[in-house]
Amino acid sequence: MLLRLPTSLPEAQECLSDGAIPVGGATLVWAAWQRDGFPEQAVSLREVPEANVLGPGEVGAAVLLHRIDERVPEVLRRAAAGIGTGAVRRTATVGGNVVGSTLRCLLPAALVLGARARVLAAEGPFETDLAELVAKKPLLVSLHWDGPLVSGYRKVAEAPGGPPPLVVATAVHAGERPVLRVAVRDGYDFLTGSVPCDTGVDGVLDALRGTAVGALPAEAGEVVREQVLEVLERAADR
Structure with missing residues (x-):
């Protein structure tokens, strides 16, 4: 397999036109390639x-998870810190997690930030929303958002051998x-809600x-309620 390492977007676009397969940190695709066979060529944006x-308002697809720090909102930083082991975070990339993974641990954080995706196709770069990014899986270049007031x-905690653990991400945008945005990963499903948050706590929850x-099971709904109360309290202190 030929791994191509372009140093610019036009070079990366040429790689895609030549049929190169995108690869992030290869933490997810390597085992599949060993099982099913390696492509003739792959392309990395590193x-x-x-x-x-x-x-504060952007993160690139080639950024390794362990590099995500206080420069980004809390919700994204904590999501990245909870993925796998330290060894995994030193290899896995933002793009590989959001686009290549079925777990998409960073997706709830990106959803509540209202992130937009800059992507690259053989025809050139363009911007799209997260729904199209997940559905069509173009080559992600970066995510961009307007910073929240709080998040x-x-x-x-996950049960060994069980389904993916429940994740609840929240953010208040001035x-x-x-507006309060909530995103939940329940199993392999992703649910979102966005409501005005100037109606008092009871109004927001209603x-x-x-x-x-609101369709979540009672136990998951209670976790959401706790997280909403916590982020609203912090927003009120700003």
């Missing part, structure tokens, strides 16, 4: 500057009318019950 950005994250998040 040398492309646009895929290595890291700051929070909780990952419930504006003319503040409105949230009318979203997809």
Whole structure:
């Protein structure tokens, strides 16, 4: 297998046009390739500057998980810190987790941040939303968002051999009318809710019950309620 390492987006686009298969940190695809056979060529964005950005409102697809720190919102930082072992986080990338993984541990955080994706196809770069990113799996270059007022994250302890653990991500976004966003990974399903949060705690919880998040089982719903109360309390102190 030929691993191509372009140093610019035009070079990466050429690799895609030549049929190269995108690869992130290879933590997920390597075993499959060993089982099913290696592609003739693969392409990594680890040398492309646009895929290595890291700051308050952006993170590149080639950024290794262990590099995600206080420069990004709390919800994304804590989500990255809870993925696998230290060895995994030193190898796995943002793009591999969001696009290549079935668990998509970073996706709830990206959803509550209202992130947009910059992606690359053989035809060129473009911007898209997270729904299209997950459904069509183009080559992710970076994620971008407007910073929240506050955010929070909780990952419930997982049972050995059981389904993926429950994840609840929350964020309050300032504006003319503040908005609370909630994203939940329940098994392999992702549920979201977005409601105004200037109606008092009871009003926020009532409105949230009318979203997809309100359909969660009682135990998961209680975790959501606790996280919502916590992030609303912190938002009120700002």
